Amino acid sequence: MNIEKLHGTSTRLYQLVAPLVMSPAILRQNNNYPFKTTDHHVWFVATEGDKVCGFMPIEIKSTCICIDNYYVSGNNTALLSSFAQKAIEEFTGDKPIYVISHASHADTFRARGFTVKKEWKLYIKMMHEIHEKS
Template sequence: MQIQILKINGTAKELYPLVGPLVMNPEVLKYNNRYPFKTGKNFEWYIAVNEANDETVGFIPLEYKSHETSINNYYVQQEGHNEILNRLIEAVWQNMTKDMPQLTALVQTRHAALFKEQGFTTTKEWKLYLKMQKTK
């Protein structure tokens, strides 16, 4: 599967056709532990698109805050899951600059190993999530 990663502002009109069908899908919300996705002017979305059919296969919304840059919701389809999620995390990291606050992520426990491979360490644990920060 050839994947293209798009970076789109959180209020851009082209964002909604790409992620709308997913963020309103009950199965995608279940993947996200029934927590709704949100966006705004302080968000940038990294969207994985299958080049063969222009279908969105995953996304990571990144929120810029004064004290941290935060991944707090994400979705990736089942087929090619780990590869797509890795590509999205790499794209986020490649776009970080030295003047940006620390990159943190609220990670589903089932993805902890994958984020650890990407250089994140755990700073707090809950039942369904871990708070992790990028350390390398």
């Protein structure tokens, strides 16, 4: 499996994820919340051959890094863990990393060092503390 880092408005990103983010089944899996991207986003996209296995959009804000509306095919927690690790490696520094996790994925993020900040019925807001890059 290959994980590629793409800018939030790159042509390649649109080519890879458009069939998924417009899929009614995947939107239902995301509780009908649409996926979005801007110039302030970076995406990690996992592929195996020609198939997209998942993606994680990350918004870079002035005060924090935000992960929201990710997708992993087949609820693949190993892939989700890899995405979380990539985000930590890429963005650990002077800003905290927040994730709005599906409740069922909280343990995966917890195993990567995220702690719970707020819980809702379907989602959990978690944070990875500021650490110096090694």
